[in-house]
Every structure is written in structure tokens, then in C-alpha cells.
Amino acid sequence: MNSDYAATELAEPNLRALLGTAGLDVEYVRGEGNTLFRLGADGQEIPVLDFAGGYGSLLFGHSHPEIIARARQLLDEGTPVHAQFSSHPYANRLAAELNRIVHRETGTTEPYYATFANSGAEAIEAAVKHAELDRVLRLGELLERIAAGAERAREAVADGSAVVPDSLFTRLRTEPPAAGQDRTEAVLAAVAAHNAEPGSRPPLFLALEGGFHGKLMGSVQLTHNPGYREPFDALGVRTRFVPEGRADLLKEIAAEEGATLLEPVVEDGEIRLAEHRAPVFCAFLLEPIQGEGGIRPLTQEGARAVDEFRAATGCPVVVDEVQSGMGRTGALLASAALGLRGDYYVLAKSLGGGIAKASVMLVHESCYRPQFELVHSSTFAKDSFSCHIALKVLELLEADGGSAYRRAAERGEALKAMLDRVRLAFPTVAAEVRGRGLMLGFEFRDQSDSPDQVLGEAARTGMIGYVLAGHLLHAHRIRTFPTASAPHTLRFEPSLLLTDEEIGRLETALTDVCALVRDRASDRLVTSS
Structure with a gap:
């Protein structure tokens, strides 16, 4: 490998630099359960408790043993990834299993x-x-239905079984044609003009x-x-x-x-107009x-x-x-x-x-x-690999009468109870705890007017959540991020493997962060280690 190229940041360098301002540009070398590992200066692994959870991608945690075992089996068997335009029975099984669960949860058939x-x-x-x-x-x-209706109207007027009443012109907001002119074609032209606009809308x-x-x-x-x-x-x-x-x-x-x-229809010897909702x-x-x-x-x-x-x-x-x-x-x-x-x-x-x-x-x-x-x-x-992995995920979710669903709900309640405790302890700092299950948010009050210059500037530039996340990472070895469109809200989306001890670690860390914001103590921020 050319060392000159390797030393130059070419993979989204601006994003890397932005992460660096908050101390979030660390490399992780391994993941297991709710833990990611990065290397310290001495080359030893440093465990980091992961509450970001792959933005919700890791309900079963990093490197779940049963999922990894299934992946190894598939790879060892040489399961095809590229077998496009052929039969994919495993994809059909996955679709059928998703249907079964959706039907159960929604009551539809x-x-x-x-x-x-x-x-x-x-x-x-x-x-x-x-x-x-x-x-x-x-x-x-x-x-097409309207065009067929127009043709039937022409035929009905032509054979004398229907007439064009004056009320049609009133409804279409157009004047009746002069004597001797074709009333049918005048109506159908007005109908076509009416339909042209909704029929051509983006x-x-x-x-x-x-x-x-x-x-x-x-x-x-x-x-x-x-x-x-x-x-x-x-x-x-x-x-x-x-x-x-x-x-x-x-x-x-x-x-x-x-x-x-509008559709021309023949009713009771007259041409009338039926209305259809335009899509x-x-x-x-x-x-x-x-x-x-x-x-x-x-x-x-x-x-x-x-x-x-x-x-x-x-x-x-x-x-x-x-x-x-x-x-x-x-x-x-x-x-x-x-x-x-x-x-x-x-x-x-x-x-x-x-x-x-x-x-x-x-x-x-x-x-x-x-x-x-x-x-x-x-x-x-x-492809075979991803479908079989997804089938394994559904198997884990549905096992033991859906115990994974129950655990996700229970662990989410325990996590939310802790976040509420911290919120109540810092009413001038914490605004709200939101979400359900293992998808929760902790919103800080706006710090744009904070007399602490660092916190105030971070809030005004939308970086406050990233700065606080950097402190959590380096001071407490806890990983999370703010939400993209609400930078005052930290997200917590861990796996259902979440333990009481891990919830306790987050409580200690979040209490420290709230105290730092309350005391306007940016001098205590830790964003590197």
C-alpha cells in the first residue's frame, strides 16, 4: 500500500474532522454484546458501553453468538450472494414469516x-x-374509463337515446354552443379541459x-x-x-x-357527469x-x-x-x-x-x-445470506413465546425509569424523556444563552449533543449520539441484553453530564483520552 495515500484522509475527511472536534473520531476494533472495543495508546483494548446501538440496528447486540454461528455456517456452505433472476425460496419464507407476525399484531389477514x-x-x-x-x-x-364513457355518450346522442341538457354547461362553467353547433362535442371538450389539470399533476x-x-x-x-x-x-x-x-x-x-x-354517463335519457376522486x-x-x-x-x-x-x-x-x-x-x-x-x-x-x-x-x-x-x-x-440471517433474527424474536419482545419492553421500562430519575434531579437542565421500549431520548434544555462560552457556542452551532457525547465517551467510556434533527436530544438504543449494571453506569455518567451543564463547568469537559 502506498503510504502517502494511506496517510491522507480521503474517506469523508470533513466528517472525520467534525467528529474530531468533539472527540468522537475513535476507531473501534471489536464488538460484543453492548460493548465496543477500541485500542489504547498501549495497544490494549478499551471497552466502551454502546448505547447508540447502530442507530437501532443491534437489538441483539454486537456479534450475537447464534447469529454469528448462522453466518459462519452460510459462508462455509458457500451460500450464493449473486444468484439474481432465479428462484429464492428463502426470500419467500422470510416474506411469509413477516406476514404471519404482521397479521398477528395488526389483526389483518x-x-x-x-x-x-x-x-x-x-x-x-x-x-x-x-x-x-x-x-x-x-x-x-x-x-380509460372516462374515455369509454365519452364514446358511449356520443353514440347515445347520435342514436337519439340521450340528449345534452343545458345544466351540463352550467355545471362545467361554459356557455352552450350556438345553434347548429355540436352540443355533444362541446360538452366533451369541456370535460376534457376540466380533467386535463388534475390528470397531469405531479x-x-x-x-x-x-x-x-x-x-x-x-x-x-x-x-x-x-x-x-x-x-x-x-x-x-x-x-x-x-x-x-x-x-x-x-x-x-x-x-x-x-x-x-368527470365522466360522461348516460342516465334517464340524458348525458350526465359522474365524479371520481383524482389520485x-x-x-x-x-x-x-x-x-x-x-x-x-x-x-x-x-x-x-x-x-x-x-x-x-x-x-x-x-x-x-x-x-x-x-x-x-x-x-x-x-x-x-x-x-x-x-x-x-x-x-x-x-x-x-x-x-x-x-x-x-x-x-x-x-x-x-x-x-x-x-x-x-x-x-x-x-440474496441467500441476508435472507437467512433475517430468518434467524425472526426466529430469535419469536422464540419462547416472544420472550425477546417482552425483554425489550421490560429493559426499556427500566432504562426509562432511570432517565426519568436523572431528569427529575436536574429540572433546570433536562427537559424531557421520550420514547418507548429500547428507543429513548433524553432532551436537554437549550443552552444557547448559557454564560458558559463553550456550552453556549456548542448549543448555537448545533454541536452541544456531540460535545456531551464526547465527554461521555472519554470520561465514562459510554457511547451515544444526539439525534440528527434535534441536537439537544441524546439517543439511547441499546440491545435487549442491557443489564441493570449497565443502566447504573449510564445513570452515573448522565448525572455527571447534567451537573456539568447545570454548573456551567465546561472546564470539566473531557473530549479526548
Whole structure:
């Protein structure tokens, strides 16, 4: 290897430098359970308690022995990764097992068809593409129906079995043609003019304020944080962001953005107009618990508002369970506890057991379009290795009557109780503890006006959470991060292996951090070791 090149930082050097300002640019050499190991100056391993948990990817911890054993077996057997465009029975078994659990948790019985991918953002994009294909096909089917209706109207007027009443022109807000001109063609032209605008509109997406759905070209336009989204506005889809629970605003959007298509029909010897709801809304995306938005759970009220909007507009709902799903809140789907039913579900992160890059988009039978399978593909998706690892993850979740779900819920309650104790002990520092199960957030009060120059500047530049995380790492050997769009909120997403001793270690460390902020004692910050 050329040492000159190796000495130059070429792999995202700006990010590396940014991490370095908070002391977070450390290299980890091994992971086990809830522990990552880095090397000290003497070459010895230094254990670090990992509460970041791969941003929710490690429900079973680092290097879970049963998952690793299954991976070794698959690799030793030479299981194919690249066998595209062939039969994948293991992928079908995985889809069937996911269906079984989703049906149990939601009470539904209709199938969900699976499209596999490599990451959460990629699976979100698959859901968005599928929803748009479905919208376009529904629109095309409706326009074909309208065209057939127009032809029937022509024939009925031509054979004398129907007439064109003046009321049609009033409804279409156009003047009747002069005597001797073709009234039928005048009406049909007005109908076509009315239908042209909604029939040619680009798709409209809705998403919740604070939501995060990825940073790819399409998914970033569905992510609320303007810092991620706005540089790429010219590339993106049209999205309207709405506050959670605002049923009144959703009704306004339905009225403002909704449109009808008109179909000529023959009834009682007259040409009349039937109204059809134009499919202008492509999808409504939401997270049951917003991860990067600050670990903010969706409320029952918010879920009801989304359901009402779906019923009023026909807009399908994409439930993004990338972080919250796979047992982290005590169920495969965090949305199940809200009674929210997705037309699409997206699962990722812990689906891969901490080692496979795996995700899946599930689409309900009522929305499913078989054509999608021919216009969308991914080289590494649906491979034998990742599917078998995901099957092992589901086996571990479902074992012993679902004891893993119960443990995740119980460990989450114990962790939340500790975070609440710290919050109550520091009311001027800690604002709120949020989340469910093993997906929790600890929000600090805004320190932008702190007389401590270091803390104040860190807060004003959005670095406060990273600075505090650096102190936790180097002073207490605990690893976590803030959430991307809520830098005052530290995230805690450990595995279900979490012990009382580890919770106690975090309590000691978090108490120290809160005291440091309360006392405006940035001189005590430790961001290197």
C-alpha cells in the first residue's frame, strides 16, 4: 500500500474532522454484546458501553453468538450472494414469516408482498416508487374509463337515446354552443379541459414535521430537516410537511389539493357527469417513533388523523419502521400499539442481525402492482445470506413465546425509569424523556444563552449533543449520539441484553453530564483520552 495515500484522509475527511472536534473520531476494533472495543495508546483494548446501538440496528447486540454461528455456517456452505433472476425460496419464507407476525399484531389477514433492499432509505424509495406506479396506473385506468364513457355518450346522442341538457354547461362553467353547433362535442371538450389539470399533476407526498426517511435523492425530499433537503430541492418530489395530530390542517390540505375527474354517463335519457376522486396524493410517510427528529412517538390522536386523511383522499400510508421496528418497542411493529395500519411497511436495521445489510418493503395486497417487480431491482437484495440471517433474527424474536419482545419492553421500562430519575434531579437542565421500549431520548434544555462560552457556542452551532457525547465517551467510556434533527436530544438504543449494571453506569455518567451543564463547568469537559 502506498503510504502517502494511506496517510491522507480521503474517506469523508470533513466528517472525520467534525467528529474530531468533539472527540468522537475513535476507531473501534471489536464488538460484543453492548460493548465496543477500541485500542489504547498501549495497544490494549478499551471497552466502551454502546448505547447508540447502530442507530437501532443491534437489538441483539454486537456479534450475537447464534447469529454469528448462522453466518459462519452460510459462508462455509458457500451460500450464493449473486444468484439474481432465479428462484429464492428463502426470500419467500422470510416474506411469509413477516406476514404471519404482521397479521398477528395488526389483526389483518390480507397478504403483504415483499420487495427486498439493502438499507432503510432504499426500501423507502422502493415504497415511494411503488406508490407512484400504483397512482399512475389508477389514473390511467380511470382516464380509460372516462374515455369509454365519452364514446358511449356520443353514440347515445347520435342514436337519439340521450340528449345534452343545458345544466351540463352550467355545471362545467361554459356557455352552450350556438345553434347548429355540436352540443355533444362541446360538452366533451369541456370535460376534457376540466380533467386535463388534475390528470397531469405531479404526485404530492405528505410527511410529518420532524420526520426522517433517508438521504437518497427521493427519500431526502421526504425528510423534514431543511439542512438535508433544501440543497436538493430541484431534484425532488413535491412534499407537504404537516405537524403531528393536526386533523384540521389535513382536512384543509385534502380540500385544497384534492381534485375530481368527470365522466360522461348516460342516465334517464340524458348525458350526465359522474365524479371520481383524482389520485393526486401519492403517499403519506410517517414514523411511529421519530428517530432523527428527537425520539418523538406518534400519538393516538396523530394516528387517527392520518387514518381519517387516508379515508378521505385514498392516499396510501407508508409506515417507516426502520428504527422503531423489529422488536425494539416490544413488538415487530411499533405502529401496532397505535392501531395504525400501513398500506406499506418498511423494515430494516435490526432485520440484518447486526451483520447483514437487509431491508424490506411490504405492500398490502390492495395496493400491490405485479408490474413493479419488472421495473425495480437491486443487485444485492433478496440474496441467500441476508435472507437467512433475517430468518434467524425472526426466529430469535419469536422464540419462547416472544420472550425477546417482552425483554425489550421490560429493559426499556427500566432504562426509562432511570432517565426519568436523572431528569427529575436536574429540572433546570433536562427537559424531557421520550420514547418507548429500547428507543429513548433524553432532551436537554437549550443552552444557547448559557454564560458558559463553550456550552453556549456548542448549543448555537448545533454541536452541544456531540460535545456531551464526547465527554461521555472519554470520561465514562459510554457511547451515544444526539439525534440528527434535534441536537439537544441524546439517543439511547441499546440491545435487549442491557443489564441493570449497565443502566447504573449510564445513570452515573448522565448525572455527571447534567451537573456539568447545570454548573456551567465546561472546564470539566473531557473530549479526548
